[in-house]
Each structure stands twice: as structure tokens, then as C-alpha cells.
Amino acid sequence: MKRMFRLTGVIVMVLVAFAAAPSAARDRYAIVPTDTIYPGEAISSNKLDRVQVTNPNLAGGFASDMADVVGMLSTKTLLPGRTIPLATLKRPYAVIRGSQLRLIFNIGNLTISASGSPMDDANVGDVIRVRNLDSGQIVSGTVMGDGTVQVMAK
Missing domain, CATH: 3.90.1210.10 (Antifreeze-like/N-acetylneuraminic acid synthase C-terminal domain)
Known part of the structure; x- marks a missing residue:
């Protein structure tokens, strides 16, 4: 008799579990x-x-x-x-290859800015190579949140 109650309890638990599964999938x-x-x-x-x-x-x-x-x-x-x-x-991407952007170089109180063109697509925080449109020089810098590139000192 105890065995039958135990078996019935197991069957009920299995049925409840299967009934709950479709409701979870419905949500x-x-x-x-x-x-x-x-x-x-x-x-x-x-x-x-x-x-x-x-x-x-x-x-x-x-x-x-x-x-x-x-x-x-x-x-x-x-x-x-x-x-x-x-x-x-x-x-x-925050910066698209071939687009025009602003290069910024800071040293002490001196800030130099120039136009540049990124060599690659990049996200904020990525280090990329950028061609200075005035001099043709390629510099490396970090892409900033405003779409500018902060040039690194050598």
C-alpha cells in the first residue's frame, strides 16, 4: 500500500513538471x-x-x-x-575607414589638432592608424567617444 502511494506521488510530480514546462516556454x-x-x-x-x-x-x-x-x-x-x-x-563602429576625423595631440599645455583619415574601422578605445591629411604622415592614436583620435607620443 505504501509503495502504491509512493508511486502515485512520483507520477503526480512528473505530470506537474511536464505541465509546468509548456507554460515556461509560453513566456x-x-x-x-x-x-x-x-x-x-x-x-x-x-x-x-x-x-x-x-x-x-x-x-x-x-x-x-x-x-x-x-x-x-x-x-x-x-x-x-x-x-x-x-x-x-x-x-x-565609432570611426569608419576613409572618413574624415579630427586628430588631437596634447603635450603639456600645448594642443595640436589636424584633419585625418582612419586606415581601419574602429570602436571607442581602439588604437588605430590614421593618415594626417595635411602632411600625409601616418600616426597611431586612440579613438575617443566623440569620434576624435587622441594621438600617441612616440
């Missing part, structure tokens, strides 16, 4: 593209949709909030209706 959402998004393309909200996750076995690591995706760049082709892996997203 999960994913962000999916509505159009194909190509590598290097900036992601805008008009190309995204929020859908309910119906597959309880879907692995994590996908975007579940629009704020995680909008404004980011894709590193891989994202297909319509498929989840967006967070690992395939990166921040847009």
Missing part, C-alpha cells in the same frame, strides 16, 4: 528578422518581429529583446523567421 519570446539581414548591415526595428517561442527545446543565446538588436551590426546572414544568436551581433 519566452524571441526576436526574428522579417527580411534577410546581410553581414555588416545595421539592424533596424522595421526589419524585426517579436514572436513567442513554441519549441521548449530551443537552445538559449538568442535575442529576446528588441533593445539587444536594434542599432547593432550583423556579422552573419540572418534569415527571416529564424532566431538571432547574440554572438552574431556587434556594435557599430
Whole structure:
């Protein structure tokens, strides 16, 4: 008799666990593209949709909030209706190769500024090479938050 109660208790616990699993899956959402998004393309909200996750076995690591995706760049082709892996997203560059920017060199109270053109794309805090447009010299510097490059002393 005790064995039967124990077995019934185990069966009830298993049924409760299975009943709870779909409700957890019902509360999960994913962000999916509505159009194909190509590598290097900036992601805008008009190309995204929020859908309910119906597959309880879907692995994590996908975007579940629009704020995680909008404004980011894709590193891989994202297909319509498929989840967006967070690992395939990166921040847009603060400095674009070939654009024009301001070089700033500080030493003591002296500040020298000049126009420059970055040799590579870069994010804030990256050290990049920049061609001084006035002299043609290539200098290295750190990308600042305002889009300027702080030149390093040799």
C-alpha cells in the first residue's frame, strides 16, 4: 500500500513538471528578422518581429529583446523567421575607414589638432592608424567617444 502511494506521488510530480514546462516556454519570446539581414548591415526595428517561442527545446543565446538588436551590426546572414544568436551581433563602429576625423595631440599645455583619415574601422578605445591629411604622415592614436583620435607620443 505504501509503495502504491509512493508511486502515485512520483507520477503526480512528473505530470506537474511536464505541465509546468509548456507554460515556461509560453513566456519566452524571441526576436526574428522579417527580411534577410546581410553581414555588416545595421539592424533596424522595421526589419524585426517579436514572436513567442513554441519549441521548449530551443537552445538559449538568442535575442529576446528588441533593445539587444536594434542599432547593432550583423556579422552573419540572418534569415527571416529564424532566431538571432547574440554572438552574431556587434556594435557599430565609432570611426569608419576613409572618413574624415579630427586628430588631437596634447603635450603639456600645448594642443595640436589636424584633419585625418582612419586606415581601419574602429570602436571607442581602439588604437588605430590614421593618415594626417595635411602632411600625409601616418600616426597611431586612440579613438575617443566623440569620434576624435587622441594621438600617441612616440
